[in-house]
Amino acid sequence: MIVCTTIQELKAHLAQQRKNKPDGVIGIVPTMGFLHEGHASLMKRAREDCNYTVLTIFVNPLQFGPNEDFDRYPRDLERDSALALANGIDLLFAPTVQEMYPTKPLTKVLVSEVTERLCGASRPGHFDGVGTVVSKLLNLVQPDRAYFGMKDAQQVAVIEQMVHDLNMPVRIVRCETVREADGLAMSSRNVYLSADQRKQAVILSETLRAAESWLKQPGMTRLKLSKLIADSIRSVPLAEIDYAELLTYPNLSPIDANTEISALSQTIIIALAVKFGSTRLIDNRLFQLGGGDTNVQNNDEIQTSPGDRHGSEPQLCGQHHH
Amino acid sequence: MIVCTTIQELKAHLAQQRKNKPDGVIGIVPTMGFLHEGHASLMKRAREDCNYTVLTIFVNPLQFGPNEDFDRYPRDLERDSALALANGIDLLFAPTVQEMYPTKPLTKVLVSEVTERLCGASRPGHFDGVGTVVSKLLNLVQPDRAYFGMKDAQQVAVIEQMVHDLNMPVRIVRCETVREADGLAMSSRNVYLSADQRKQAVILSETLRAAESWLKQPGMTRLKLSKLIADSIRSVPLAEIDYAELLTYPNLSPIDANTEISALSQTIIIALAVKFGSTRLIDNRLFQLGGGDTNVQNNDEIQTSPGDRHGSEPQLCGQHHH
Numbered sequence: 001m002i003v004c005t006t007i008q009e010l011k012a013h014l015a016q017q018r019k020n021k022p023d024g025v026i027g028i029v030p031t032m033g034f035l036h037e038g039h040a041s042l043m044k045r046a047r048e049d050c051n052y053t054v055l056t057i058f059v060n061p062l063q064f065g066p067n068e069d070f071d072r073y074p075r076d077l078e079r080d081s082a083l084a085l086a087n088g089i090d091l092l093f094a095p096t097v098q099e100m101y102p103t104k105p106l107t108k109v110l111v112s113e114v115t116e117r118l119c120g121a122s123r124p125g126h127f128d129g130v131g132t133v134v135s136k137l138l139n140l141v142q143p144d145r146a147y148f149g150m151k152d153a154q155q156v157a158v159i160e161q162m163v164h165d166l167n168m169p170v171r172i173v174r175c176e177t178v179r180e181a182d183g184l185a186m187s188s189r190n191v192y193l194s195a196d197q198r199k200q201a202v203i204l205s206e207t208l209r210a211a212e213s214w215l216k217q218p219g220m221t222r223l224k225l226s227k228l229i230a231d232s233i234r235s236v237p238l239a240e241i242d243y244a245e246l247l248t249y250p251n252l253s254p255i256d257a258n259t260e261i262s263a264l265s266q267t268i269i270i271a272l273a274v275k276f277g278s279t280r281l282i283d284n285r286l287f288q289l290g291g292g293d294t295n296v297q298n299n300d301e302i303q304t305s306p307g308d309r310h311g312s313e314p315q316l317c318g319q320h321h322h
Numbered sequence: 323m324i325v326c327t328t329i330q331e332l333k334a335h336l337a338q339q340r341k342n343k344p345d346g347v348i349g350i351v352p353t354m355g356f357l358h359e360g361h362a363s364l365m366k367r368a369r370e371d372c373n374y375t376v377l378t379i380f381v382n383p384l385q386f387g388p389n390e391d392f393d394r395y396p397r398d399l400e401r402d403s404a405l406a407l408a409n410g411i412d413l414l415f416a417p418t419v420q421e422m423y424p425t426k427p428l429t430k431v432l433v434s435e436v437t438e439r440l441c442g443a444s445r446p447g448h449f450d451g452v453g454t455v456v457s458k459l460l461n462l463v464q465p466d467r468a469y470f471g472m473k474d475a476q477q478v479a480v481i482e483q484m485v486h487d488l489n490m491p492v493r494i495v496r497c498e499t500v501r502e503a504d505g506l507a508m509s510s511r512n513v514y515l516s517a518d519q520r521k522q523a524v525i526l527s528e529t530l531r532a533a534e535s536w537l538k539q540p541g542m543t544r545l546k547l548s549k550l551i552a553d554s555i556r557s558v559p560l561a562e563i564d565y566a567e568l569l570t571y572p573n574l575s576p577i578d579a580n581t582e583i584s585a586l587s588q589t590i591i592i593a594l595a596v597k598f599g600s601t602r603l604i605d606n607r608l609f610q611l612g613g614g615d616t617n618v619q620n621n622d623e624i625q626t627s628p629g630d631r632h633g634s635e636p637q638l639c640g641q642h643h644h
Contacts, residue, residue, distance in 0.1 A: 007489070022344055106435050107453070107487035112428045131429070132488070139489045142464075165429035166454070167329070167461045 001085045003092045010093050010140060017052050017090075024051035028143035030134060033057035033094070034074040035083045038178040038186035042147040043087035045175055054141050055084045057094040062105070063129025069278075074191055093141075100136065109135045111158050111165075114252050118154045118271050119282065122242050127158050134159055138170055146170050151177040151185050153269055153284045157250035177283070179205060185283045197276035200236040204272050204283040207232040211270050215261055215287060222246050223257035233274055242273035242280060249286055264289040323407045325414045329462060332415050336463065339374050339412075346373035350465035352456060355379035355416070356396040357405045360500040360508035364469040365409035367497055376463050377406045379416040384427070385451025396513055415463075422458065431457045433480050433487075436574050440476045440593050441604065444564050449480050456481055460492055468492050473499040473507050475591055475606045479572035499605070501527060507605045519598035522558040526594050526605040529554040533592050537583055537609060544568050545579040555596055564595035564602060571608055586611040 004010050017024065027050030029042045035057075046053040057080055064070035077094060084092045109131035114120075120127050138146065148156050160172050178186045183205030184198075193201060207229055214220060214228050229244045246255055249269040255261075261268070271284040326332050339346065349372030351364045368375040379402055386392035399416055406414045431453035436442075442449050460468065470478050482494050500508045505527030506520075515523060529551055536542060536550050551566050568577055571591035577583075583590070593606040 103486070105487050107431065107433045107484045109488070110430050110432055112430075114428060136487075136489045139491055142491060162429045164425070165427050165458075166431070167458045169461055169464060 001081075001089055001092060003081060003094065005094055005096065006099055007095065007140060010091070010095075013091055014054075014141065021051055025145065026050060026141065026143045027053045027145045027147060028056065028137065028141045029053065029089075029147045030056045030058075030137050032059045032073065032188065033080050034076055034188035034191075035080045036178075036186045036188060036190075038149050038151060040083065040087055041178050042149060042175050043084065043089055045173065046145070046147045047088040049145060049173070052090045053088065054091045054093060054143065055089045056137050056141070057092065058100060058133065058137075060100075060129055060133040061097055062101075062132055063126050065123055065125060068123070069189075074188055100133070105132070108132050109162060109166075111161050114154070114157050114161050114250070117247060117252050117254070118243055118245060119273065120154065120158075122273060127155070130155055131158060131162050135162070135166075135168075138168060143170055145173050147173045147175055149175050149177060150286075151187065151283065153249065153271060153286070154252065157252060160250060183209070185281070187281060189279055189281065192279040193276060197238050197279065200238045201274075201276055201281055203233055203236045203239055204274055204281060207272065208270055208283060208285040211285065212287070215289075218262075220261050221257065222255045222259045222261060225261055226257075229270065229272075233272065238276050240275040242275055244270075244272050244274075246270055262289065323403075323411055323414060325403060325416065327416055327418065328421055329417065332413070332417075332462060335413055336376075343373055347467065348372060348463065348465045349375045349467045349469060350378065350459065350463045351375065351411075351469045352378045352380075352459050354381045354395065354510065355402050356398055356510040356513075357402045358500075358508045358510060358512075360471050360473060362405065362409055363500050364471060364497050365406065365411055367495065368467070368469045369410040371467060371495070374412045375410065376413045376415060376465065377411045378459055378463070379414065380422060380455065380459075382422075382451055382455040383419055384423075384454055385448050387445055387447060390445070391511075396510055422455070427454070430454050431484060431488075433483050436476070436479050436483050436572070439569060439574050439576070440565055440567060441595065442476065442480075444595060449477070452477055453480060453484050457484070457488075457490075460490060465492055467495055469495045469497055471497050471499060472608075473509065473604065473606070475571065475593060475608070476574065479574060482572060505531070507603070509603060511601055511603065514601040515598060519560055519601065522560045523596075523598055523603055525555055525558045525561055526596055526603060529594065530592060530605060530607040533607065534609070537611075540584075542583050543579065544577045544581045544583060547583055548579075551592065551594075555594070560598050562597040564597055566592075566594050566596075568592055584611065 002013050004013065027046035029046050031039050043053065043055060059070065059073050059075065061070055081092060108128050110128050111131055115127040148159060150156060156174055163170060163172055180186065182202045184190065184202050185205060210232060211229060214225055225246060230241060233239050233241055233244060247253060247269055248255065248266045267286055267288050269284050269286050273280060273282045324335050326335065349368035351368050353361050365375065365377060379399065381392065381395050381397065383392055403414060430450050432450050433453055437449040470481060472478060478496055485492060485494055502508065504524045506512065506524050507527060532554060533551060536547055548568060552563060555561050555563055555566060569575060569591055570577065570588045589608055589610050591606050591608050595602060595604045
């Protein structure tokens with residue numbers, strides 16, 4: 001595995017690879033490092049699909065707000081390198097902030113509408129930073145495929161929209177959220193949790209699982225379901241809801257309060273952001289509704305419909321819990 | 323020469339070309355059509371530098387304001403095709419608005435600072451549209467080099483900034499403004515001018531030429547020069563100044579009123595936008611100052627310094643008047 005920190009080295013290695021294998025498929029797994037099993041599943045999938053896989057590790061200051069955890073975001077390049085190697089990564093690119101932003105960045109890639117709710121509302125500017133840095137990484141690596149985890153479902157929706165709108169020559173591959181044994185979605189931020197918080201944090205995945213049966217109840221409206229979800233999360237004392245929303249996916253449009261959920265024919269998302277102390281956790285689940293004949297997906301199924309509006313042909317890879 | 327109007331055809335032809343000539347250099351000349359000698363000079367230069375040249379013709383609605391001339395912008399694809407063929411273009415891509423924007427575009431590429439003055443101030447949103455469509459065209463064609471005319475000097479500065487900030491894998495090549503025999507900068511909008519307006523429009527290039535000697539006068543300040551320039555343009559009765567500015571280039575930073583011009587060590591631009599009736603013409607000239615030892619460039623010289631701050635290595639191709 002090649003490890004490089006400069007754009008010049010990265011480009012030289014990629015040029016060599018392209019020369020050696022002109023028809024090779026190049027995959028990118030963009031991350032902020034402090035890798036866990038969720039990242040490992042992205043790397044494994046990229047390795048299966050591609051001839052050459054690039055892992056990027058970059059904690060991007062542009063996507064952190066002034067009061068967010070940029071400085072204390074966990075970093076461990078040595079451990080990450082070992083995990084990348086173990087997962088068959090060919091090239092690890094870990095640039096410095098100076099390397100990625102050598103001059104004051106004046107250009108931003110902004111996506112509207114899809115960014116207006118959920119984390120876009122809670123974290124102003126966050127998705128501007130995401131769109132901009134993902135554009136940079138895609139332009140630097142010029143991959144055929146890019147792998148993103150569905151735990152950040154809104155991020156996937158934003159990137160798919162950007163790729164579609166700007167005709168970026170890359171296929172976005174959606175990969176399933178990986179969870180701890182008790183259901184907690186894997187996240188680099190889980191290390192922030194105290195023992196008590198960690199125990200109570202399972203309420204996010206439990207609520208999403210419970211929602212699967214609530215959805216099927218006759219006469220279940222969006223408003224009633226919202227209330228059930230919020231009450232469920234508030235049942236643990238350390239949880240403070242940032243948002244708990246039901247929206248269409250990937251458009252992230254709101255659903256009227258009195259809409260009967262089982263009558264919807266779109267894919268919907270239940271998306272949660274919950275704070276435990278100063279640690280903010282997110283989780284979500286997609287449900288493919290049948291317009292009366294409710295067909296609830298669980299997390300182990302492959303969801304295929306959401307990206308179909310786009311020419312970028314996103315794919316979802318299933319990833320089972322461990 | 324291949325002519326195509328769909329992205330699918332474009333991509334198929336480019337893939338074939340890349341397969342036939344893996345090391346070939348691909349050049350793009352993005353235009354809004356209604357081609358003139360200025361465009362011809364871009365095509366010639368691209369043909370000299372590259373193995374395969376793509377001309378794009380697309381009148382981009384995103385870069386026109388609501389009260390601008392999108393609908394009446396002149397179009398003549400038949401004449402343009404003949405000119406492209408005569409200039410050795412390999413592929414002409416002329417998509418419809420529907421092809422370029424099949425769904426409501428939610429993504430914008432925005433450049434700040436460099437876009438705040440000149441046409442950015444006069445035409446709000448103009449450069450957002452330019453950045454977005456140029457990003458799309460670059461992503462579709464994936465050229466090695468892209469050719470732009472220096473008549474739109476601010477556009478060149480914006481695109482260079484965008485390419486630099488987003489690490490776009492393309493080299494921007496600056497090409498000299500081409501002029502009519504009397505000095506009027508070639509523009510598709512020149513066809514709008516009445517006979518009287520056409521005669522008086524030469525005041526733009528005459529003022530820029532006169533500025534070359536004004537610059538050399540001892541004690542010439544930015545304020546005095548601004549006044550001389552404005553007075554010169556106002557000497558013709560049909561001219562109405564939109565802007566007439568002296569700025570640094572390519573940063574487009576203002577210069578203090580009392581700064582002695584000959585003391586500056588940067589490249590400066592004198593940029594003009596002047597309306598004749600409802601027709602708005604632009605022109606500009608760059609001057610490389612020596613910090614006391616004024617070295618005025620004329621339009622036939624090759625300017626090399628302005629893009630040096632960027633990694634994208636812009637080049638300027640000289641183009642003599644006809």
